[in-house]
Amino acid sequence: MKLDSGGATDQQEQEEIFDKDCPDFNYKLILIGDSRAGKTSVTERYVNDAFDEKQKQTRTVQISRKMVKIDRTEKWAQLHIWDTLGQENFKSLAPLFYRKAVGAFLVFDLTSRKSFENIDDWYQQVSSNVDGARVIVMLLGNKADLPNREVSYNDAMEYARSRNFGYLEVSAKTGTNIRNSFNCLVKEIYRAQVQEDPTTGNTIKPPGQPFKLLKEGDENQPGQSEQEGPAKGKKKKECKC
Numbered sequence: 001m002k003l004d005s006g007g008a009t010d011q012q013e014q015e016e017i018f019d020k021d022c023p024d025f026n027y028k029l030i031l032i033g034d035s036r037a038g039k040t041s042v043t044e045r046y047v048n049d050a051f052d053e054k055q056k057q058t059r060t061v062q063i064s065r066k067m068v069k070i071d072r073t074e075k076w077a078q079l080h081i082w083d084t085l086g087q088e089n090f091k092s093l094a095p096l097f098y099r100k101a102v103g104a105f106l107v108f109d110l111t112s113r114k115s116f117e118n119i120d121d122w123y124q125q126v127s128s129n130v131d132g133a134r135v136i137v138m139l140l141g142n143k144a145d146l147p148n149r150e151v152s153y154n155d156a157m158e159y160a161r162s163r164n165f166g167y168l169e170v171s172a173k174t175g176t177n178i179r180n181s182f183n184c185l186v187k188e189i190y191r192a193q194v195q196e197d198p199t200t201g202n203t204i205k206p207p208g209q210p211f212k213l214l215k216e217g218d219e220n221q222p223g224q225s226e227q228e229g230p231a232k233g234k235k236k237k238e239c240k241c
């Protein structure tokens with residue numbers, strides 16, 4: 001299992017060993033979208049910080065696990081990240097796949113207009129299979145490293161706004177915005193759950209309004225993306241959610 005303490009020092013990590021052994025939450029996340037959009041690569045980059053140019057088509061449902069400290073909290077979540085198999089074989093497994101998911105990434109390929117046009121069908125799949133009030137959805141435009149894009153930032157953002165999703169442009173190849181997107185999704189799931197906790201007295205968040213949308217000028221604009229990881233020697237940017 002992988003750990004992500006969001007850039008904590010060694011000493012902090014020692015202090016947190018106990019906490020992370022006993023996660024405060026278990027979150028099931030799913031990635032959906034057209035075949036070849038990069039779902040497996042996004043997962044692989046996040047969980048193993050690796051990328052395979054010749055990523056093979058996923059033949060079975062793959063579940064990866066990773067511990068993550070929830071941004072700006074002392075809470076740890078264990079993520080159970082479910083990656084789909086090819087579209088053709090997916091129907092029979094759909095109920096099991098969507099069951100109890102609390103977060104969903106809708107992934108399209110920025111160099112494939114078709115994969116973007118199919119996104120709303122994938123969203124319909126999510127909303128018909130899971131409780132829409134509970135699942136937090138985020139749109140990811142992957143392959144931001146490639147020059148031949150067919151989907152503009154504005155088109156994707158407009159769609160995301162219409163559905164009240166967050167939107168980030170990412171690259172599984174370079175790692176751009178990958179960790180940021182998981183951090184944002186996890187934080188929103190946490191917020192939604194806290195707000196649903198009757199002991200806190202907070203009001204229940206209305207369905208379909210999970211995300212504070214990213215504004216123009218934020219880091220997901222083309223050419224302004226975050227390069228992550230300590231190896232790059234850059235200060236970790238804060239989640240924009």
Ligand SMILES: Nc1nc2c(ncn2[C@@H]2O[C@H](COP(=O)(O)OP(=O)(O)O)[C@@H](O)[C@H]2O)c(=O)[nH]1
Pocket residue numbers: 033034035036037038039040041042052053054055056057058142143144145146170171172173174
């Ligand atoms: N250039 C580039 N290629 C990518 C990226 N993500 C995935 N790929 C490639 O796109 C192809 C499909 O990726 P894969 O993760 O298998 O897509 P999936 O079918 O949605 O799981 C593979 O050849 C990957 O190497 C990316 O961010 N940039």
Ligand SMILES: [Mg+2]
Pocket residue numbers: 039040041056057058083084
């Ligand atoms: Mg795959």
